[in-house]
Amino acid sequence: MVARRKESEEALNQLFRALADSTRRDILARSLTETPSVSDLAARYEMSFAAVQKHVAVLERAGLIKKRANGREQLVSTNRARLKRAGELLDYFESIWRQRMAQLDDVLLPKGK
Amino acid sequence: MVARRKESEEALNQLFRALADSTRRDILARSLTETPSVSDLAARYEMSFAAVQKHVAVLERAGLIKKRANGREQLVSTNRARLKRAGELLDYFESIWRQRMAQLDDVLLPKGK
DNA sequence: TTAACGTACAACCAAATGGTTGCACGTCGA
DNA sequence: TCGACGTGCAACCATTTGGTTGTACGTTAA
Numbered sequence: 540m541v542a543r544r545k546e547s548e549e550a551l552n553q554l555f556r557a558l559a560d561s562t563r564r565d566i567l568a569r570s571l572t573e574t575p576s577v578s579d580l581a582a583r584y585e586m587s588f589a590a591v592q593k594h595v596a597v598l599e600r601a602g603l604i605k606k607r608a609n610g611r612e613q614l615v616s617t618n619r620a621r622l623k624r625a626g627e628l629l630d631y632f633e634s635i636w637r638q639r640m641a642q643l644d645d646v647l648l649p650k651g652k
Numbered sequence: 653m654v655a656r657r658k659e660s661e662e663a664l665n666q667l668f669r670a671l672a673d674s675t676r677r678d679i680l681a682r683s684l685t686e687t688p689s690v691s692d693l694a695a696r697y698e699m700s701f702a703a704v705q706k707h708v709a710v711l712e713r714a715g716l717i718k719k720r721a722n723g724r725e726q727l728v729s730t731n732r733a734r735l736k737r738a739g740e741l742l743d744y745f746e747s748i749w750r751q752r753m754a755q756l757d758d759v760l761l762p763k764g765k
Numbered sequence: 766t767t768a769a770c771g772t773a774c775a776a777c778c779a780a781a782t783g784g785t786t787g788c789a790c791g792t793c794g795a
Numbered sequence: 796t797c798g799a800c801g802t803g804c805a806a807c808c809a810t811t812t813g814g815t816t817g818t819a820c821g822t823t824a825a
Contacts, residue, residue, distance in 0.1 A: 548674040555672035558742075560813085561661040578771055590814055592772075597812095611771045611822040626742035629671075629735065673783085691801055703784055705803070710782095724792040724801045770823075775816105782811070793800075 550602075554625055557601035562586075563594050567617055570604055576612040663715075667738055670714035675699075676707050680730055683717055689725040 557563055566580055581591040595615060598604045602621045606613045670676055679693055694704040708728060711717045715734045719726045 551677070552672050552674060555668050556812095559665050559668035559672055561665060562813095564661075564664070576771075581771095586813090587815065588772085589774085589816080592774095593813070596773095613772070622742065626739055629739035629742065669782095675783095689801075694801095699783090700785065701802085702786080702804085706783075709803095726802070766825100768823100768825090770821105772821085773819085775818085777817105778813100778815075780812080780814100783809090785808075786806090788803105788805085790802085791800105792802100793798105795796100795798090 551628065553601045554603070554621075554628075557597050557603055558625065560594065560597075562591075563598055566591075566594060566615070567598060567603060567622070570615045571617040571619070574607075574614045574616045576609075576614055577606075578612070580615065664741065666714045667716070667734075667741075670710050670716055671738065673707065673710075675704075676711055679704075679707060679728070680711060680716060680735070683728045683730040684732070687720075687727045687729045689722075689727055690719075691725070693728065 558567075562584055565584075569575060569580065569583075577592055577595055578588065580595065581588040584591055595604065595606070599606060602618055604615050604617050606615055608614075671680075675697055678697075682688060682693065682696075690705055690708055691701065693708065694701040697704055708717065708719070712719060715731055717728050717730050719728055721727075
């Protein structure tokens with residue numbers, strides 16, 4: 540249901556790692572409402588263009604953003620489905636807990652009711 | 653509301669980074685339903701005790717688990733509130749999007765209705 | 766047609782990460 | 796009481812990460 544069985548652990552590692560950096564979270568939030576070019580983004584941070592470009596690449600590899608070419612520009616937009624997926628994953632941990640508690644109930648309570 | 657304003661970016665980095673490792677996610681899931689000792693955990697993975705201990709330390713620093721001493725053992729349990737927090741954070745990204753869309757509506761539509 | 770722009774990528778570097786082994790020390794059980 | 800157990804921590808190592816500068820190359824505008 541949640542786990543589409545064998546969404547590689549590596550992919551999840553990448554997903555969460557991509558979120559583990561303030562600059563990347565900011566890029567992500569920004570690309571949620573706008574569709575900035577990589578240079579647009581680079582202009583907003585106190586680091587080199589190449590550094591920002593690398594952050595964008597990390598987000599892209601994690602599947603959290605998409606790039607679309609427009610002439611010489613690359614326009615960045617957030618992949619909301621993928622972002623949502625990260626949230627679901629965390630909910631999943633909660634659900635594991637609920638499930639097991641339910642199973643425990645099954646053991647402790649008479650079957651019928 | 654969500655952002656308790658100045659939950660340090662560093663803390664968020666730590667939170668997501670802690671989640672970005674399969675072994676740690678497994679420890680987390682396991683500690684959600686049981687309260688294993690560090691050795692119990694270590695026995696389940698093909699790495700040294702010290703390595704597992706380090707993973708536990710990472711989770712603890714991120715606030716995702718708590719340890720409780722019981723004689724010579726340290727019993728590990730998940731801090732569900734903190735885990736939930738990570739999920740909320742991701743929802744927050746979604747909400748940013750919704751908010752901005754709403755603001756856009758404010759601009760585009762007559763005020764009253 | 767050229768200069769400037771936007772991007773990609775390689776080479777390099779310091780610091781952090783994820784693993785190891787070894788040692789110290791308190792606790793428990795025989 | 797004493798050996799084994801559970802833990803914490805330091806030292807070490809290889810790899811990854813997050814940053815830099817420099818170069819190359821297609822695109823755009825004057």
